[in-house]
Amino acid sequence: MTTDSKLCISQGVEVKASSIYLEEYSKPSEYKFLFCYKITITNKSDQKVKLLNRHWIIIDSNSKQEEVQGPGIVGQQPEIEPNESHEYLSFCNLETHFGTMEGSYEMEKADSSKFQAIIPQFYLADNLNQFDKPKYKRGQTIKHPQEDYRGIIADFDMYFINDEEIYNKSKYKPAKNKPWYYVLIDGTNAISYVAEEHLEPDEDPENIEHPLIEFFFNGFDGNKYIRNDKTWDELKRS
Numbered sequence: 001m002t003t004d005s006k007l008c009i010s011q012g013v014e015v016k017a018s019s020i021y022l023e024e025y026s027k028p029s030e031y032k033f034l035f036c037y038k039i040t041i042t043n044k045s046d047q048k049v050k051l052l053n054r055h056w057i058i059i060d061s062n063s064k065q066e067e068v069q070g071p072g073i074v075g076q077q078p079e080i081e082p083n084e085s086h087e088y089l090s091f092c093n094l095e096t097h098f099g100t101m102e103g104s105y106e107m108e109k110a111d112s113s114k115f116q117a118i119i120p121q122f123y124l125a126d127n128l129n130q131f132d133k134p135k136y137k138r139g140q141t142i143k144h145p146q147e148d149y150r151g152i153i154a155d156f157d158m159y160f161i162n163d164e165e166i167y168n169k170s171k172y173k174p175a176k177n178k179p180w181y182y183v184l185i186d187g188t189n190a191i192s193y194v195a196e197e198h199l200e201p202d203e204d205p206e207n208i209e210h211p212l213i214e215f216f217f218n219g220f221d222g223n224k225y226i227r228n229d230k231t232w233d234e235l236k237r238s
Contacts, residue, residue, distance in 0.1 A: 008118040012045025013080075013107060017122040018130035022091075022158075024138055024227075026126075031095045035124040036158050038131055039073075040087045041105070041117070043080040050079045051086075052114070053106040058092060060099040073105075087177060089159050097126040134158070134179040134196065139217060139225040141202040142183065144194060146172070151183040151192070152208050152225055154216050155232075162193050174198060184210040 007016050019037040026033045043049050056068040071077065078086045092101060102121035108114050134156050136142055143150045160167060160176035167176070174195030181199065183192045186208045205223060215235060217225040 006120050006122050008120040009044070010117040011107075011115050012043065013049055013117040014040075014042040014044055015105070015117055015119050016040040016042075017101070017120055019101075019122060019124050020129045020131055020133055021124075021126045022133075023126075028097065028126075033094045033097050033124075033126060035092045035094065036089055037092060037101065037122070037124070038087065038089050039119070040085055041078075041080060042085040043082055045109075046082055047110040048079055048081050049110070050108045051077055051105050051117075052108055054103065055106075056101060056103040056119075058094075058099060058101050060094045061096040064095065068103075089177070091158075092124060094124060099124045134181075136179075136181060136196070136199060136201075137224065138227040141205040141208060141224070142181075142199045143202045144183075144192075144198055145200060146198060147192075149188075149192075150186040150202055150208065152186075152210065152213065152217070153181050154184050154191070154212070154227075155182040156180065160195075166193055172198060184208070184212055184216070186210060 006018065007014065017037060017039055019035050022034045022036055051073060053071055054069065054073055058066045058068065074088055074090055080086050100121050100123055103119040104116040105119065106114060107117045136153050138153050138155060140153050141150060142153060157180045159178065160180050174197050179196045181194050181196065183194050185192055189211050206220065213225065216227060216230055218228045219226050
């Protein structure tokens with residue numbers, strides 16, 4: 001096994017890790033720090049492998065330790081062919097601005113033998129951004145040139161996590177592993193779920209009309225709308 005601070009190779013399976021701090025969803029004054037991390041698993045062995053289980057050790061800067069164990073990753077147990085990779089993103093909440101994650105994946109080879117693929121220790125820090133953050137912020141106005149509408153970003157996901165039927169209906173088939181945005185469409189009561197690659201900044205941030213503006217935002221500061229703390233679950237109950 002070879003290892004450095006972000007990469008480990010165990011029996012031909014390479015695991016790379018990186019992280020970013022999600023400032024918009026964090027509340028330092030309430031000791032809530034949200035991080036997104038990206039894992040890339042590459043099979044450099046000569047046979048197919050399947051990820052069965054995960055085991056995480058998470059430690060914050062107060063030395064609080066949490067262990068997380070369970071089947072698969074983000075609801076999947078991916079099978080990875082030789083010379084292929086599987087990449088995914090997930091999230092971690094800490095009570096401090098700094099911490100570490102490390103662990104292992106239980107892997108099964110095509111010959112039914114099992115082994116532990118080590119996940120290298122990596123850092124979660126509020127000043128560390130190892131891959132691109134979302135291009136647009138909540139409250140920012142944007143436009144969709146292909147569909148010819150304007151709107152406001154109400155929320156975003158770091159990757160596509162909506163209903164697969166929504167993606168299948170899209171005629172553009174944008175990348176799933178990049179940010180997607182919930183957009184209040186100007187002049188309608190509709191909410192669209194849009195890939196980052198299909199949005200552009202709007203040069204006229206004012207004069208957006210949508211019935212949910214007052215629900216999700218506390219006014220306009222001259223450049224963007226000010227997002228409040230209301231959630232989609234609260235909207236469903238209202």
